[in-house]
Amino acid sequence: MTIHPKPTASPTPSPIPNQAPLADRTTGASGSEKPHKPAPFEQPKLRLELRDITHPATSKFLNAVDITAIFPTAVSKVQRLLYQSPSDPSTNVPPTRSVTLVLRDMDGVAYTTGLDLDYDHKEIHFSLDYIDRISPPSRLAAEITGVLTHELVHCYQWRALGTCPGGLIEGIADWVRLNCDLSPPHWKRDLDGDWDRGYQHTAYFLQYLETRFGEGTVRRINEKLRLCEYEAKPFWTELLGRPVEQLYGDYTAAEGKGESQNHMVDDSTQT
Ligand SMILES: [Zn+2]
Structure with a gap:
């Protein structure tokens, strides 16, 4: 009843060919050396929710910024400015596990909230009407990134x-x-x-x-x-x-x- 893979398929990962063994790629002693760069902060799951793709500001937003780039970058900058480093004993970062950016039709500019079920999951609600009014259009990317950064601080302070x-x-x-x-x-x-x-x-x-x-x-x-x-x-x-x-x-x-x-x-x- 069990279907076996073809004999050519390997059940365990093979070493990557033409690559030196691990010891040769470090300074030689073992794999225990610390990396040169400081350890990064733990990153939350980042999500984007578009509540109204027919709203003119939705396409303005998507055309103005690469959200896959600015969102994690903004998180990292907020973490670095509010906290020394993840390895510093004095560093106590709130356990924010996810941040969902919600673009929707609403009054005001933006606000941040924790989910009732689990406050470690945050939602940033950002007004499409506000984005639509950003002027001149050359300000769109900076203003969107600025508002997002401000709201992300509320997820970490x-x-x-x-x-x-x-x-x-x-x-x-x-x-x-x-x-x-x-x-x-x-x-x-x-x-x-x-x-x-x-x-x-x-x-x-x-x-x-x-x-x-x-x-x-x-x-x-x-x-x-x-x-x-x-x-x-x-x-x-x-x-x-x-x-x-x-x-x-x-x-x-x-x-x-x-x-x-x-x-x-x-x-x-x-x-
Ligand atoms: Zn605020």
């Missing part, structure tokens, strides 16, 4: 056990977007208002902190948001030695001075 101010969550997302060189032309440093207005306003403040306190400051903020509930005074004082209002005052003073002096003070703020 910590939120102080649900107590993180929304402005800080959105500020970190736009800080990553800023550091991927995907800031849109209309973004500018607006020094009016509070530090936690969110989006680019908070992103530029975070960039100031990153410059002043050193590369990795935003990563440290994100890591602290993993560990405890958010209480403004201890949070900023323990992390950066002073309250956030004082830090924001320093920022607005430095930026205001910078504007009047044509940004000549940049060097003095880097210590």
